[in-house]
Ligand SMILES: Nc1nc(=O)c2c([nH]1)NC[C@@H]1CN(c3ccc(C(=O)N[C@@H](CCC(=O)O)C(=O)O)cc3)CN21
């Protein structure tokens with residue numbers, strides 16, 4: 007039985023590990039605002055990720071690099087306000103966890119204190135091991151984000167699949183083992199071969215959450231606007247659209263416009 011049918015208590019990081027042990031897959035979606043968080047929390051999502059993809063989906067930037075910690079705090083607080091059951095994880099934005107452990111810890115504390123989120127997520131492996139250790143030692147749960155790391159787009163130049171050659175695959179495996187050793191509660195694996203993601207998931211005890219990493223991870227994550235079919239531009243192979251809100255919202259908008267123009271809205275019942 008899934009957790010949400012048993013009770014409405016908050017999902018914890020420990021429960022995610024239990025779900026892995028029980029082979030219950032973990033469902034994750036992003037959200038950036040109160041209303042959307044309320045909808046997916048009520049629907050029973052296990053984890054809500056306040057992704058720095060807000061830079062793309064909420065602001066219209068080309069990459070995630072533009073979003074600041076203050077802006078992430080604004081989105082995260084909105085999501086926390088709309089969430090009763092799901093575990094809320096917030097992305098630490100570009101430059102806030104990058105090899106200066108004291109600064110990283112301060113940023114992580116600020117994020118937790120000013121949002122009420124349950125955990126943070128950081129992109130990187132061995133390069134940021136001291137930062138991750140410092141943050142975890144302060145009592146802040148950390149999810150590691152490995153594989154395709156969008157904050158490093160300027161280093162790689164493409165959003166192509168990662169971990170394809172043996173050297174990259176080996177470094178990825180070592181980074182996962184290191185993050186587990188440091189005490190991370192989970193690992194997000196983005197756009198890597200399904201076989202490698204499965205191997206990693208079988209080798210570590212903490213849960214893996216995949217995006218474009220096949221079905222062998224312990225959970226799946228997608229961006230809410232992508233899942234709901236709100237944006238037409240983003241169509242990677244790994245994406246499945248579960249609704250066509252773009253069409254629904256376009257038609258509703260056009261219907262509203264025509265009613266206003268034709269003076270069909272408001273009617274008498276809608277007036278005082
Ligand atoms: N709307 C949205 N959805 C996401 O999943 C997402 C964001 N934004 N922004 C932040 C990161 C960036 N992510 C990405 C970006 C590109 C691809 C990708 O596969 N792009 C191309 C291929 C590019 C290449 O091979 O060089 C594609 O096939 O669409 C995947 C994940 C995932 N994240």
Ligand SMILES: CC(C)C(=O)C(=O)O
Pocket residue numbers: 036055056057058059060097151194196217227229
């Ligand atoms: C794509 C997911 C994994 C993410 O990190 C984000 O939404 O920012």
Ligand SMILES: [Mg+2]
Pocket residue numbers: 057058059070097156
């Ligand atoms: Mg992110």
